[in-house]
Amino acid sequence: MAPHDSPPPTNRHPGGPFTLREILNRDDLGSAGDVAFTAATAFSGRVSPGGLFAGLRGRDLHGAWFWEEAVDRGAAVVLTDEPLPECPVPVAVFTPWRGDARQAFGEVCHALHGRPSERLFVAGVTGTNGKSTVCWLLRSIFREAMRLKNKPPIAGLCGTIETDDGREIRPSKLTTPACEDLHAWLARCVAHGCEAAAVELSSHALDQDRAAGLRLSAAVVTNVTRDHLDYHGSLEAVVRAKASIADLLRPGKPLITCRDDPEAAEIWWKIERDVVQTQYGFAPEGWDSGSQVGGVMICEPKYRPEGSTFVLRYAGGRHPLRLSTPLVGRFNVLNATAAATAAEPCGSDAVAAGLANVPPVPGRLEPIDRGQPFRVLVDYAHTPDGLRAVIDAVRPLLSSQKRGGRLHLLVGAGGDRDRGKRAEMGAAAALADRVVFTSDNPRSEDPHAILRDLAAGCPETRCETIENRREAIAAALAAARPGDWVLVCGKGHETTQEVAGVFHPFDDRVVCREELARLGYGGA
Known part of the structure; x- marks a missing residue:
């Protein structure tokens, strides 16, 4: 490093x-x-x-x-x-x-706290979707960088799923903690011997200056799509909030954005300071390393159920980097490229090993297997763009099977949040062959009203509504035939369901395994 x-x-x-x-x-x-x-x-x-x-x-x-x-x-x-x-x-x-x-x-x-972000390589990641996965990949790369130096393979991680200070890993309560807690976590990373850390920076946190005082060695904007408009009020405000990650960059350090995302491209118009601009994305048709289109280009992507391979090429004739990851789908190749670009100072060996050896990301296209003759995956997708991304990721894999199969999708929408995105989520869900709308975290809202909002965007012939989430999961699994794929979306790694202010234990992964057992499957 x-x-x-x-x-x-x-x-x-x-x-x-x-x-x-x-x-x-x-x-x-x-x-x-x-x-x-x-x-x-x-x-x-x-x-x-x-x-x-x-x-x-x-x-x-x-x-x-x-x-x-x-x-x-x-x-x-x-x-x-x-x-x-x-x-x-x-x-x-x-x-x-x-x-x-x-x-x-x-x-x-x-x-x-001893100015800890000046003693670490800190990568900050913001974006509507992909933050957790990119940070998960970054930690894997940072650990490999330590291993290659014959040091304990530790690194910091702070995000939606968990908080890791190099010694202790705890479930997270917030994507980005309070300002004082963020710096305290970084100080623990330093004290425990970490040399690098990855942190998710939500648009809420950036707007509320919870990351104030942080010094970033790299900043990533994965994408900017509709979400949290109940808080921000407009997509322009979301873009402005995410653009403020540039204010946290140390001089001469890169701001990394996805050139394939139109709203992320708007980030540059919102930045009032000089930053090093780096963009990544899929190579346009006819692109070569001598092209005027610069940045990091993804070439030769190949998608399989067991993972993805791709080549990163750079303008200016730099040596290309051939990479693989067990994560599946086009959007995860983008996530892997974002992590590889941010962690470039770690070296290509660490980047390659980190992407190849990354452990499964909890609740992100996480497979559930009890020996059933169809695939079941649990994912956190809870926005229109997120749903389209996971469907686009698995559809080619489903189609490549010799016997084909149908794509089943189960999803809900959170209560007391942006109502305007629900019909858009319904329309995105309709890209699946069979859709079950169910309750997510209704909070103080009427679950039936949320379901009506979702169904408004989906043709009646393509969807059904089952309010009880366990019953909905059971129905989706029971309808699956050999060769089908079932996507259970919305809650991912979450272990509770919030209804009328009460948090009830509920983990989609656990429920899927239980309902598969009821159907008579008893594998791994």
């Missing part, structure tokens, strides 16, 4: 004490700038004596409203964006023309 820039010299042990004046290099913070602290948090209930409390503005609440609890718990200084005249401790107020409070808090967290 390429050497990293050294962190700035300091005569302090990581953790401080620090002052805001030191961290932010500002002289306009009044007495608040000179208060020393060794801890910082944006949660009033986490404040420790002598610490800094960041009262940050949220969508529905303002953290500054909880300054009294923070002071009662011993806060020595408050950082916020509005005056608090009754607060008895010094307050650093960051008004719009003096800087953003959330950005300042990110720099505080970065400093308190």
